[in-house]
Amino acid sequence: MSAYSHLFTPLRIGTMTAKNRLLMSAMSINFGVDAAGRVNDQLVEYFIARARGGVGMMLVGGGAVHPTGLELPDLPKLWDDGCIPSLQAMVAAVRPYDCRFGVQLMHGGRQSYHDQKVAPSPIPAPAVVKGVPRELTPEQIQELVAAFGDAARRCREAGFDFIEIHAAHGYLINQFLAPNANRRTDAYGGSFENRTRFLMELFRDIRGKCGEDFPVGLRINGEDYIDNGWGLEEACRLAVLLERAGAAYLHVSAGVYGSRQLTIPSMYAPHGCFVHLAEAVKRCVSIPVAAVGRIKTPELAEEVIREGKADLVALGRALLADPEFPAKARRGAAAEIRPCIGCCLGCIHAVLALEPGGCVVNPGVGREYLLKDEAAAPVPRKVLVVGAGPAGMAAARTAALRGHRVTVCDRRPHSGGLLRLAAIPPGRGELADILDFFEADLGRRQVDLRLGTPVTGELIAALAPERALLATGSLPELPVIKGFSQTRLNVATVVEVLDGEVAPGERVLILGGGQAGLVLADHLACAGRRVVVLNRRRHFAEELSSNDRFYLRERLKGDRVTLHKGVAVREFLPRGVRFAVDGVETTLEGFDTLVVAEGMQAVREARRLLETAGVPVELIGDAREPRSLMLAISEGEEAARSL
Ligand SMILES: Cc1cc2nc3c(=O)[nH]c(=O)nc-3n(C[C@H](O)[C@H](O)[C@H](O)COP(=O)(O)O)c2cc1C
Ligand code: SF4
CATH class of the missing domain: 3.50.50.60 (FAD/NAD(P)-binding domain)
Structure with missing residues (x-):
């Protein structure tokens, strides 16, 4: 039996059953969708990797219901029936993995990255996205209500198990709910009843078009964390209405663009930062409630369920960093989970810069389709990696995975190079988590890690490496x-x-x-x-x-x-x-x-010694040129693939 018995208990959600309590939250990953909005192999393999990793439910992020609501360019476009075949193929590819697969339906409203933005009122987003949105007319509101229903119907036809309505994070529905974005004086603005009308209408439209047996969950904010925004008291009132209307589950998140607490918080925010909001909503309803926010260990996820704070735990970035999180937790190998370090750089920062989403600690994100058939190296070699910083350890790990015999030497008494030091200041400790992961993983893969060991001519002669990777990092200039x-x-x-x-x-x-x-x-x-x-x-x-x-x-x-x-x-x-x-x-x-x-300057000690000994050397990470952690890790892995 798993150490996380609550986490791995099935859950009934509407008419479906999820095999465990872990939900991969919707993430607009901004890749794997072609110009016509059809999903391709890149997205399919990204989801297969997560489904295979054991998550009970997962969501495609950012499904746009209408052209005016497309938040980012490379997201699924669900506003015409042409989207159905490629979605159908994706659902079929994921089906063997026993994961309930859904789509989040959204309209970005004033937080969309284009100049055809619409919103309840002509008020610009408080941050990130620029431009005054056009105020929706009552007719346009009805068009959008129907667009949600039609998009949901397409998702059902494609074979998805459920959908989630995105009513959080300052997007269109949240804009109707929040007084600071909604100054309307008609039936859609003012009172609580009026501000929730758009949501309740589109919810009914979806139920009418998809049938009452199709599970429809909702993501709502427990707190906008912004002046004159949507708050917990109203969220609890809305939760009761939604339960009565037939919602399958509620997913409680927080924050909008420009809020005091960020929706996607960095390493400075406490783990489980929004769980209290889910807990408060859960007290008001009896349908399942999901909690989210920097839940990055199975221990914390288990605690949230065990203590009755929520019925489901949503993992976002933890599943970017390691798609195998659920499977590893279940088989008692939580220590093997590759940790998200809360840097926000490879994922949301990239996406909001309109680049494909990725992950600093897991360069495989978005490349699953390229790496899925990765095999052992044709010729196993003796490899010496000089430097046990992130580039060196990432390279050593991948080289060992591919069957090479690897020795890593570092003259310092500890692994991690300068990243160990970067983890010392307040709030930065999680940077060391990825180093600890690498070091432990090298141990599991029988990599010979020699700390406190400078590379000398004698050592090179004794090890007789066939290839060397120089990952000696950098020092301040x-x-x-x-x-x-x-x-x-x-x-x-x-x-x-x-x-x-x-x-x-x-x-x-x-x-x-x-x-x-x-x-x-x-x-x-x-x-x-x-x-x-x-x-x-x-x-x-x-x-x-x-x-x-x-x-x-x-x-x-x-x-x-x-x-x-x-x-x-x-x-x-x-x-x-x-x-x-x-x-x-x-x-x-x-x-x-x-x-x-x-500034930093590259350190390339031992290069000469290796070259003199006739060992082919490749420079990686800061030793090649001082850059980012993301490049250090990805370059390390890539160099190991080409050995
Ligand atoms: C790249 C990226 C894209 C996201 N896109 C969405 C989205 O489309 N819809 C949504 O509801 N939340 C989105 N989120 C927020 C996540 O679902 C989640 O709420 C947030 O990352 C906090 O959870 P975590 O700490 O487990 O990552 C996104 C997060 C990331 C990192
Ligand atoms: S880029 Fe950073 S914050 Fe985003 S998933 Fe990866 S480690 Fe986590």
Whole structure:
């Protein structure tokens, strides 16, 4: 029996039964749909991988019911019958895996990425998407009501087991519900009854066109977390109405574009951050209720069900990071789950930049159709990976999976390279989860991991590798600025400070307003230091996802940290700095420490030794060129595939 007995108990939802309590929440992944809106092999294999991984229910995200409501370009277009055949083929391909498969129906309203936006009232979205939407006329509202019903009917004809209506996250239906987006004075605005009318009408239209035996769930917000938005009290009232109207389940989420709590929170938000909202709604109804929000371990998912806070647990990003999450949990191998680190970079940040969704820790997202027939390497080789950072460990893991005999050496006593240090500042600890995953996985695959082991000529001779991958990472670059060598400030790099080699004083200048500089500022401020950040770029922490940056910027709003951007540093002084912003000069003095957290330069130690020994060497990750974690991991995996 599974350690998670509540999680792996079947659940009746309307007329269907799900084999367990895990639901893959709808994610508009922005790939696998052709120009005509038909789904292709890329999307099909993405879903097969998740269904095979054991999830009980899953949803296709972002099914657009009407051209005016297409949120992102590459999402399923459900507004004509031409969409049915390709959906039918996808449903048939997923069928063998005993997973209840549904589609989320949505209309983006004012949060759509095109200029034909419509909404209950002509009020722009509070953030992210620009442009004033056109106010819907009563006739257009009726057209959209029917569009929801027709799209649902098409999903049923395609063979899906259920649908979910997207009434959350600030999209069209939520815009009708929320006073800040709905200023209508007709039957669709004003009172609670009027604001819920659009939803109740389209719900009835769907039931009329699909039949009462077709399960229709709804995603609603428990809280918009924005001024004059939709809140928990009204969500509970609506839940009762929806139950009476025949809803199969309710899925309680939160947030809109521009809200104080983000719908897709980064690593700074607590695990299970929206569970309390589902719990409150569950108290008002007896149909199944799903909880969501940074639930990334089977332990927490089990606890939510066991404690009766919800009947279903929705996993979004956890299933991007590891489609096998449910199967691994079920067979007692939770420690083998590849963890989502809450960076938001490969997934939602990419999608909102209109790129295909992916995952920083799992480069296989969106490439399942390319990787599904991956076989063992034709010739197993002896491979040496130099450097046990993310690129090196990702490469070693894939190489071992393909049957190579792999040794990884790192001169440091711990794995992870600089990412270990990046995980030290407050709220950043989850970055280390992926390192721990890799290290444990290398152990399971009999990779010979030698920490505290610099590569020497003798070692190369003893190991006699046939191929080498150089993943020795990068180190901070020192700037060329007047006064830098003469200042009496205690000068250190961000690496030396986080590594504990240099103890900063009470008043610290940080040169660099990227990710490293800002998380260090937070770290030092939390330790009671006063910090001034000088950012020579125009924007702060551009390499973070906007969701992650949002939380970090909020944390830095206290009075211990002062941020300057667009800075031209004129010179470092004995105890301070003189700089200009837009031509206006400022001199700051009275500091004791200067920390450099700006550019990085590649470290390529051991390259010569390997080349001299005649071992073919490939550079990966920061050793090739300092870049992102996402590229480090994907490049590591790709290099291992070509060995
Ligand atoms: C790339 C991406 C796309 C998303 N698209 C949708 C969507 O189309 N509909 C929706 O209701 N939620 C969408 N979400 C939100 C997720 O369903 C989920 O509520 C959110 O990621 C929080 O859950 P998690 O912490 O388990 O990821 C999306 C999330 C991501 C990461
Ligand atoms: S990109 Fe980051 S937040 Fe998104 S699923 Fe992957 S690890 Fe999680």
